[in-house]
Amino acid sequence: MKIVVLVKQVPDTAEERKLNLATGQLDREATDSVVDEINERALEAALRLKDADKGTEVVAMTMGPADAVQALRKALSMGADSAVHIVDDSLNGADTGRTAATLAAALRVTGFDVVLAGNESTDGRGGVVPAMVAEHLKLPLLGSLVSADIADDGVHGVRQGEGGTLTVRAALPAIVTVTERFPEARFPNFKGILTAKRKPVTTLSAAELDVPAGVSRTVVVATVERPPRAAGRKLIDDGTAADELAEFLVANRLV
Amino acid sequence: MSNVLALIEVSHRGEMAASARGLLAAAATLGSPVAVVVSAAPLADDDVAWLGELGAVRVYAALTAAAGTVLVAPAVDALGAAIDAYSPVAVLTANSVDGREAAGRLAVRVGGSVLADVVQVRSDNGTVVARHSVFGGAYTVDSVVEGGLPILTIRQGAIEGQAPSATAAVDEAFLDTPSEGAAVIDGFNDDAVVSARPELRTAATVVSGGRGLGSPENFALVEQLADTLGAAVGASRAAVDAGYVAQTAQVGQTGVSVSPQLYVALGISGAIQHRAGMQTAKTIVAINKDEDAPIFEVADFGIVGDIFTVVPKLIEAVKARSN
Ligand SMILES: Cc1cc2nc3c(=O)[nH]c(=O)nc-3n(C[C@H](O)[C@H](O)[C@H](O)COP(=O)(O)OP(=O)(O)OC[C@H]3O[C@@H](n4cnc5c(N)ncnc54)[C@H](O)[C@@H]3O)c2cc1C
Numbered sequence A: 001m002k003i004v005v006l007v008k009q010v011p012d013t014a015e016e017r018k019l020n021l022a023t024g025q026l027d028r029e030a031t032d033s034v035v036d037e038i039n040e041r042a043l044e045a046a047l048r049l050k051d052a053d054k055g056t057e058v059v060a061m062t063m064g065p066a067d068a069v070q071a072l073r074k075a076l077s078m079g080a081d082s083a084v085h086i087v088d089d090s091l092n093g094a095d096t097g098r099t100a101a102t103l104a105a106a107l108r109v110t111g112f113d114v115v116l117a118g119n120e121s122t123d124g125r126g127g128v129v130p131a132m133v134a135e136h137l138k139l140p141l142l143g144s145l146v147s148a149d150i151a152d153d154g155v156h157g158v159r160q161g162e163g164g165t166l167t168v169r170a171a172l173p174a175i176v177t178v179t180e181r182f183p184e185a186r187f188p189n190f191k192g193i194l195t196a197k198r199k200p201v202t203t204l205s206a207a208e209l210d211v212p213a214g215v216s217r218t219v220v221v222a223t224v225e226r227p228p229r230a231a232g233r234k235l236i237d238d239g240t241a242a243d244e245l246a247e248f249l250v251a252n253r254l255v
Numbered sequence B: 001m002s003n004v005l006a007l008i009e010v011s012h013r014g015e016m017a018a019s020a021r022g023l024l025a026a027a028a029t030l031g032s033p034v035a036v037v038v039s040a041a042p043l044a045d046d047d048v049a050w051l052g053e054l055g056a057v058r059v060y061a062a063l064t065a066a067a068g069t070v071l072v073a074p075a076v077d078a079l080g081a082a083i084d085a086y087s088p089v090a091v092l093t094a095n096s097v098d099g100r101e102a103a104g105r106l107a108v109r110v111g112g113s114v115l116a117d118v119v120q121v122r123s124d125n126g127t128v129v130a131r132h133s134v135f136g137g138a139y140t141v142d143s144v145v146e147g148g149l150p151i152l153t154i155r156q157g158a159i160e161g162q163a164p165s166a167t168a169a170v171d172e173a174f175l176d177t178p179s180e181g182a183a184v185i186d187g188f189n190d191d192a193v194v195s196a197r198p199e200l201r202t203a204a205t206v207v208s209g210g211r212g213l214g215s216p217e218n219f220a221l222v223e224q225l226a227d228t229l230g231a232a233v234g235a236s237r238a239a240v241d242a243g244y245v246a247q248t249a250q251v252g253q254t255g256v257s258v259s260p261q262l263y264v265a266l267g268i269s270g271a272i273q274h275r276a277g278m279q280t281a282k283t284i285v286a287i288n289k290d291e292d293a294p295i296f297e298v299a300d301f302g303i304v305g306d307i308f309t310v311v312p313k314l315i316e317a318v319k320a321r322s323n
């Protein structure tokens, strides 16, 4: 089975992330870039299938600037077999529509049985790219799964819905997105880091993929920074703090 | 007036989703709201009346045997057909699991673009402008769609108020069963309805608990304070991971974003990913025994103390004052 995992390099959520107020785009200098945690969980799901069946091939794919290759190296050191990097100046600031069209074109080139992605990226929080990819490829999407059983005869999964969960299934090929309920990812081991250097990374440009320029796109028209919150009163409890808090809540009509 | 489509989700039990109010309110600020509803059985008169009360001028009732057995695809087909019928200036869905997938697929199918996780909408000389709250509310970003249909996913609970009531006219349509590329629903496992507490996303007060609670049993303390304050219950990811509470209660970067009047954090350190989901609350109260916990940096009222001594006293003190 061939599994392509869509990984995205994002600003580290552990730091204060910044937008460029003039362009509305991410300020890449402000924070370290990391593989989005949800994509590591997706990769972990793929690697567990590979652990169980050595015939499983795991490909990590990303669309991003030159240094996004680091995200692919990380995936390779964790155990992916190969990687695909879609990099092109014309993709700078691509919106979800263009991103999805490009990923779909690249997926047509690589081929796959299953595409694994995150349910939502921590920078864009759009949660729409996998659905768009699925529509381009006319494939079923099993989105926001809390668990999945991926086999040659199809994917069976449990999906987080609004008022509960759903049991869902689809035949292969299919697109699957995972939620945080999936297990945390393994750390790359020493051997993994060494062998990663020898694993192939294919680079694709937008021109090679021949993605038709969509007619529609999103444009940011204004970006405003909110003043940070200031800290208020801080009491060390000496037995009376609860009473003071109750007073505060009453005085501010919060109870 | 221009039509605006709003995809109204219906549960497998036939209940209309609470997100309908915000969707129709947002739709009404952009044009004439058309509620798009997909169901296996014809809509009850009560449901149509309810949608009208919330502002739907028309209801596009798409009937298909696939509702409830095929995942999301029927909603995309219904929206596609409704676009042909009403030539809308925008399509709105909830920023829910189903809503986002429907929006993404629809954008590709009809040549539009998605404006995701929208907290406010307005029409600027006929252009639909969507407002987003980015990086936990650190930025406010306005965006538009050029050259195609704007498809907006609306953050649940973000839109206040209600559209003017209307008497909704119903247009019924029959959809074919989607054949190509659809996933199948085999069953539903509903959450047990355990309480009459307010819904987390729209609650005026939220009481959240973190790893400091220490055990699922101790988490009851959070629920007790929540009930005293008439609040919804939230949690940190660490509390969810430890199994103290269901994942749906998670507040933060990868959980729910809330902006209540009052947010109370109990035994939560205030990691940046947690703050990303709650720092736009009007008033923040934190109780934590670690004086240096980052939650105090955003708290209007912080108590350095043990939750197991402070919270029971707080419950008594609040009860005494509200009598
Ligand atoms: C990609 C990503 C996404 C994430 N998304 C989220 C998210 O959506 N939501 C979220 O919450 N986190 C999220 N996190 C996790 C986040 O980084 C923290 O790990 C988490 O918020 C910590 O939860 P906590 O504060 O309950 O636990 P801890 O950090 O362990 O804090 C527990 C606190 O309880 C206090 N305490 C202990 N006992 C007592 C007592 N008896 N009385 C008073 N205080 C006590 C301690 O002093 C401590 O400050 C995310 C992380 C990543 C990497």
Ligand SMILES: Nc1ncnc2c1ncn2[C@@H]1O[C@H](COP(=O)(O)O)[C@@H](O)[C@H]1O
Pocket: A006, A007, A008, A036, A038, A039, A061, A062, A063, A064, A096, A099, A103, A116, A117, A118, A119, A120, A121, A122, A124, A125, A126, A127, A128, A129, A130
């Ligand atoms: N530029 C990208 N490169 C690779 N995968 C991506 C990219 N953008 C989004 N994805 C995938 O789509 C998921 C959801 O992203 P989003 O729709 O942006 O929230 C991510 O977790 C990734 O798996």
